[in-house]
Amino acid sequence: MTKDQVLDQPLFGGLPGDIAVSFEFFPPKSEAMAAQLWETVVTLAPLAPKFVSVTYGAGGTTRERTHATVARLVKETDLVPAAHLTCVAASKAEIDEIADQYWDAGVRHIVALRGDPPPSDGGRFAPHPEGYRNAAELVEGLKKRHDFEISVAAYPEGHPDAVSLEADLDNLKRKLDAGATRAISQFFFSTDAWFRFQDKALAAGITAPILPGIMPVTNFAAIRRMSGNTEIPAWMEAMFEGLDERPGPRGLVSAVMAADLCRRLYAGGVRDFHFYTLNRADLSYATCHLLGLRPVTGKTA
Template sequence: MSSSHPLPEAPLFADLPGDIAVSFEFFPPKSEKMEAQLWDAITQLAPLDPSFVSVTYGAGGSTRERTHATVSRIVQETALVPAAHLTCVAASKDEIAEIADQYWDAGVRHIVALRGDPPPGDGGRFVPHPQGYTGAADLVAGLRARHDFEISVAAYPEMHPEAVSAEADLDNLRRKLDAGATRAITQFFFENDAYFRFLDKALAAGITAPILPGIMPVTNFDAIRRMSANTEIPAWMEAMFAGLDDRPGPRALVSAVVAAEQCRRLYAGGVRDFHFYTLNRAEQAYAICQLLGLRPGPVPAVQENAA
């Protein structure tokens, strides 16, 4: 029996040469158990030689100390390049300057500069601190004036939920880059066409800085729904995860396949730089990198005098 549409003998991912760069996002742990999970993820992913690893910053600066502690430990105990998230919510310019100085003194040279989510109780609206920065572009300019940081900023292929229009959102990205940002990292998305359309619009607007796709493997589909205020969840994806809410094992396997296929299609479109939102779990990000042809190398020696 023969098929009228013969399939190739090799799997779809078999011929990807591994000519990619990756970066990983982590969040600061809240407990000893979560800290162990974080460092297990860092240990597993370090051999993939990421360009950098970022550490998030809670709403209203709620994880400021834990973020700093995590980033400092990465500097002291690994050879990875840490990127510390920093927001301007509920902080004055002087407070931001102090935090930036602390990072610089600790050996951190890369900041992910974000406006940040408002803390609970502010009605979901961002209100600048009376002596603070008005937004991410203003924050980027302040950080650039303080130290020669490498700075990443956020981009939104499907538009920021608070933006008045896609054009205004793109203009905000341009202002962040003009203020001194090095690159943009996108919010997660599941429809690759949204990302490629966004790249086309950015280029048409004169934006030439790298815009890394943010990839979110699904660990909890309900959580993805809650976080997807402005991100389309396609019907085929709903169908793929149907019935898996209480089956974490199968859900993880499906998630890895879905995310890997998304990355393969991005790769086919010319993407070679991927940013993974790991949620402090290594397995899926590692599996995706394996499918994309990236192989681990020797773990670099720990830096001894990072500061």
């Protein structure tokens, strides 16, 4: 289907559903949150994601909960879990031990990140004196330890700590050259920003897959806080004005907006999408449905 054919279709009716998806979860803090997460897993599993990732808190604060969540996914589902692992506040020996535990638990996919420092460090990253200095070193260390499949982070509008987009692309290339399989991008809301980034990545010699990170808006005020270097367009501000107090209408607007972003990416050749679910199934499921994806018969959590 050509770009013009995709964009000329009424809403999303002509999309053939030939996309691949993955979903990100975070480890629950309570029994109620664990129940909500598992309900989300059960709802999204029939969409047959390529993998599902579980995040890792700043400074390793969710280490045990992340491991427990990933271990449960391995034991109780057919999903392919990817465990996040960071360089923050851990020595190489500690990270080796964590990597061994994941390998022994049957985990074969790691999302390797430099990681965010805990708030007590003033937001500035400082390597552990006996640890990995950056994500590229972490990737190299993990690959030497076990033959993990490794995903890394990409930033279409640049990492907040990067001195330039070009320097950020150089860092991405180092991570991939160190042995990573793919990159997963930070969320964004501008297709122009994505395609500019994609072109620059190709020009920099980056040929590994880069999955666009899609964040359906569950709370617009929270999106503002999390945006970092991500531009929030004026039209988006207008679209969500007054909706944080109206979750029903906000959800409808959010799903259609996320699907339209994906539709435009699809028209540009993108077929793989990574959804930041925030442990809620409804918006990600609705977006995938609008893109033509349907449950796979017999595929359950």
